[in-house]
Amino acid sequence: MxxxxxxxxxxxxxxxxxxxxxxxxxxxxxxxxxxxxxxxxxxxxxxxxxxxxxxxxxxxxxxxxxxxxxxxxxxxxxxxxxxxxxxxxxxxxxxxxxxxxxxxxxTVVIGLAEEMATPVELDGIVLRETREPADFRRLIAASSEAFGKDIGFLTPYLNDKKDDPNMVIVVAEAEGQIVSSARLEIVPGTEFGGLWGGSTLAQWRGRGIYRALVAYRAQVALRRGVKYLQVDASEDSRPILERLGFVKVTTTxxxxxxxx
The missing domain is CATH 3.40.630 (Aminopeptidase)
Structure with missing residues (x-):
């Protein structure tokens, strides 16, 4: 659908x-x-x-x-x-x-997880899941740099939910540093999962990391029985997501x- x-x-x-x-x-x-x-x-x-x-x-x-x-x-x-x-x-x-x-x-966009799960090959960049507070500090620092503003307010949120099976945190690592990160937050009892994050350090953009993080989380979502992926998309990410097949449904x- x-x-x-x-x-x-x-x-x-x-x-x-x-x-x-x-x-x-x-x-x-x-x-x-x-x-x-x-x-x-x-x-x-x-x-x-x-x-x-x-x-x-x-x-x-x-x-x-x-x-x-x-x-x-x-x-x-x-x-x-x-x-x-x-x-x-x-x-x-x-x-x-x-x-x-x-x-x-x-822009709120929604896509089918099965259509977003094709793996993206990355050169010299590794994706891995984490629930470690030490990684949270590193990804918050990287995301703050990528966004151009301090997002340290997310630290308590990540620490509070680090053991929540419905939240999956993925980092992209290269040359010993976290260069991007993203979350999948599954809505219990529904067919939906939300995709959050995805900001990438400026010098690492244009290498497919954002698309790879979408695909990785789509694969996790499918294994967990999630059908739909939803994103509150910025104007930077919306065109990428629409090219992947996400559909605009409203704004927020x-x-x-x-x-x-």
């Missing part, structure tokens, strides 16, 4: 509720009307809901304000994750009016509000 509408229905039905249905260690999940609110001790909060919140106007404004006030009291920032096909359509404007700031919009934008 590669029809975009059918893939989106499958995503909405199975995978989009992962954040609040299968919370990470130490996460606290609360429901406020149609919304699910997730808080952690070590990073910003998260809010999202079903494809149609079922509220508009002043009622929607009140719902937004409650989430903002909740995390303000905790002295934490918040990400409200939205998808491009969500209702009500006024939600983004209401979030902006409440003081939220839009992050970069990403996080709206962030920091406490004053």
């Amino acid at each position: 590669t029809d975009a509408a059918a893939l989106l229905r499958a995503f909405d039905d199975q995978a989009r509720a992962e954040e609040w249905t299968f919370p990470e260690p130490r996460a606290v999940v609360e429901q406020d009307g149609p919304l699910f609110r997730v808080s952690w001790p070590h990073r910003r909060g998260f809010v999202a809901g079903p494809p149609d919140l079922g509220v508009t106007g002043a009622e929607l404004d009140e719902l937004i304000a409650r989430q903002r006030d909740f995390f303000t009291a905790r002295k934490q920032s918040i990400e409200w994750k939205t998808w491009g096909h969500d209702l009500p359509a006024e939600l983004p404007d209401r979030l902006l009016a409440a003081g939220f700031v839009a992050e970069d919009t990403e 934008t996080g709206y962030v509000w920091p406490p004053k």
Whole structure:
């Protein structure tokens, strides 16, 4: 099945509720009307809901304000994750009016794992799985350099989930250093797995590492019974993924509000 509408229905039905249905260690999940609110001790909060919140106007404004006030009291920032096909359509404007700031919009693409699993040969680069905190520190350093910003906030997340069988961390190593890394996060009880990461050091780009990491994780996914692979793709990775056969189904934008 590669029809975009059918893939989106499958995503909405199975995978989009992962954040609040299968919370990470130490996460606290609360429901406020149609919304699910997730808080952690070590990073910003998260809010999202079903494809149609079922509220508009002043009622929607009140719902937004409650989430903002909740995390303000905790002295934490918040990400409200939205998808491009969500209702009500006024939600983004209401979030902006409440003081939220839009992050970069990403494209949600979905592909069949069996179509992405063809191995990619790499010259002098080795892919391996890891659950070692020492490797986490190395891959965070490499990813921060590749992204051009510190992503150290991921370290507690990786440490918390290092023994989770539904998360597979893969590093690409060359000349004794980690040059790229990526994760497969399987959504329990569904046919979906999410692909995350994949940033590569500048001097190692253009050598097929990103494609190889996709193929490696697709192979793992197939062995685990995963049918669909989903990516929140940046504009850098989207063309690569579409050439591999991933299909655009919607967009996603996080709206962030920091406490004053």
